[in-house]
Every structure is written in structure tokens, then in C-alpha cells.
Ligand SMILES: *[C@@H]1O[C@H](CO)[C@@H](O)[C@H](O)[C@H]1NC(C)=O
């Protein structure tokens with residue numbers, strides 16, 4: 001016989017067990033989060049003894065991160081494509097910052113730059129390499145592009161990055177250093193035709209192999225995946241001028257399959273999306289680069305920007321038809337479809 005009093009008591013006991021187990025689980029989750037947060041905020045020491053080579057410092061992310069690392073006390077070697085880019089940067093930084101001319105598609109230029117880094121770093125080795133140099137143009141509908149249009153972008157973003165990294169590895173090993181590779185959310189999702197997405201998927205794959213192969217030597221590798229930011233890579237006037245060039249070179253019968261209004265509609269749609277998407281706060285990207293260099297435990301992947309974190313990266317885990325749907329909504333269909 002169970003009395004009414006006993007039933008009430010066992011009801012209380014159940015409520016108590018529920019509350020206790022939920023509180024326990026929440027505390028475990030909170031403890032894990034706090035432990036992760038503390039681990040993530042531990043910093044390395046002796047920044048003023050460390051050398052960092054950054055590529056693509058003429059403008060954009062590379063230019064800003066070079067100045068920020070310089071201010072933090074790193075010995076920055078800023079590689080620029082142009083003489084004007086490098087003299088502007090020297091004027092904006094401390095005398096500690098050195099610049100070097102580097103064209104990452106030219107092996108002789110890479111050899112010269114690495115030799116300069118070797119002289120600067122002497123017995124310490126190279127602590128950090130930020131592979132940031134990149135270009136996006138030619139970019140657009142796949143059918144409009146020639147093989148050399150793909151190659152132009154792949155040569156800079158992928159083969160250039162691979163060659164610079166391989167040639168720096170002996171110096172990085174000496175310092176048990178770090179490699180920070182700038183990929184993109186377009187290294188997760190192919191949203192547009194041309195060499196850009198291909199090159200960024202390649203950067204993701206190269207970085208994964210590099211991380212696994214070099215961890216035994218104490219080298220850490222991080223990948224930065226920015227969303228859309230206002231830099232030369234997303235500059236609409238340059239992209240649009242090149243799309244006009246591609247359009248003008250299309251054979252008449254191919255252009256007819258798109259319809260004579262197509263380029264105009266494509267540019268309008270692209271302008272609309274880019275205006276919504278592009279953030280001008282590029283420090284969101286450079287602070288990921290800084291974390292990758294200064295944290296005792298750098299992360300494997302950093303996504304930068306709200307669009308990357310909340311939209312593009314989650315989208316990259318969903319089935320392909322979901323991404324296809326968004327692209328279809330964003331871009332106009334050719335006339336014959
Ligand atoms: C960015 O674009 C401007 C305008 O075309 C150009 O002058 C500058 O050299 C570009 N920067 C780089 C690093 O290519």
C-alpha cells in the first residue's frame with residue numbers, strides 16, 4: 001500500500017533528481033566553456049624576439065596586420081608587390097618593420113625574399129609566416145573564362161602560397177614557428193566561377209596536410225576563413241571592368257544564349273549582394289591572425305565576420321542543394337533558361 005503522503009514524497013524526489021541533474025549538466029558545460037576560454041586566452045612570451053613574414057602587405061588585411069604586429073613589438077618583415085606599397089607602409093610603421101619586394105608567382109623573387117628573411121632572423125629562425133597575398137580577378141560565370149584566367153588566380157593564391165611556405169619551412173622549423181594561411185569562406189563553398197574558389201579549397205587542403213605533417217616539429221598551422229570584407233579582392237569596380245572584358249570576348253552565339261541584358265542584370269545582382277555582405281571592419285580578420293600568432297594554443301580554423309560565422313560556415317555543412325538555392329535566388333538566370 002502506497003499512502004498519499006508517500007506519493008507526494010516520491011514526486012518531490014523526482015523533481016529534486018531532475019533539478020539536480022540539469023544543474024549538474026549545466027555546470028559541467030559551463031566548466032568546459034570556462035576552461036576552453038582560459039586556454040584560448042593564454043599568450044606566448046618574448047614577442048620582441050620574434051620575426052614574422054607577412055605577404056601581400058600593399059593593402060587590405062596584410063597591410064593592417066603588418067602595422068598591428070609592428071605595434072605589438074614583433075619584428076615584421078612585410079612583403080609587398082609594389083615599391084609604392086612598401087614605402088607607404090614603412091612610413092606608417094616603426095623603424096623595426098622591414099619591407100621586401102615579393103611577387104609570389106616568381107620563383108626568383110621568392111628566393112630573394114627568403115634569403116633576406118634568413119639574414120634578418122639569423123639563428124632565431126622565423127617565428128611566423130602569414131600567407132595573405134591573394135587576388136580574385138578574373139572571377140565570374142565559368143563559361144566566360146579561359147584556362148589562363150583560372151591559372152592567373154591559382155598561381156598567386158595557391159601555388160605562390162605553397163612555394164613561399166616550402167621555402168620558409170627550414171627557417172620555421174628552427175623557431176618552432178607558425179604558419180597562418182588566409183583561405184576564405186569560398187574555400188568551403190564554391191559560390192562563383194573562376195580560379196578563386198579552387199585556389200581557396202586548395203589552401204584549405206594544403207594547410208590540413210601541412211598541419212598534420214609539421215606538428216611533429218612543433219610547427220603550428222592555422223587557417224583564416226574571412227567572409228566578405230572591403231579589400232581589393234572584393235572591389236566591384238575592378239571586378240566589373242573585368243567582367244565587361246570577359247563579356248566582350250564571348251563569341252556572339254554564346255552571348256546570345258545569355259541574352260543581351262544579362263551582364264547588366266548580373267552586375268546589378270552582384271552589387272546588391274556585395275553591398276549587403278561586405279564589411280569594412282577588416283580588423284575582424286587581422287585579430288584572428290594576431291590570435292593565431294600570439295595565443296599559446298592557436299586554433300586550427302578561424303572564421304572572421306558575422307556572415308562567415310552565422311551563415312556561410314553553417315551553410316557549408318548543409319546539403320549542396322541548400323547552397324544552390326541561395327545562389328539561384330541571388331543571381332539572374334540566363335535568357336534561355
Ligand atoms: C588595389 O587596387 C588599386 C587600384 O587598382 C591598385 O592601385 C593597387 O595596386 C591594388 N593593390 C594591390 C596590392 O594589388
Ligand SMILES: *[C@@H]1O[C@H](CO)[C@@H](O)[C@H](O)[C@H]1NC(C)=O
Pocket residue numbers: 081103105106
Ligand atoms: C610577377 O611575376 C610574374 C612571373 O614572373 C610576371 O609575369 C608578373 O608580371 C609579375 N607581376 C608583377 C606585378 O611584377
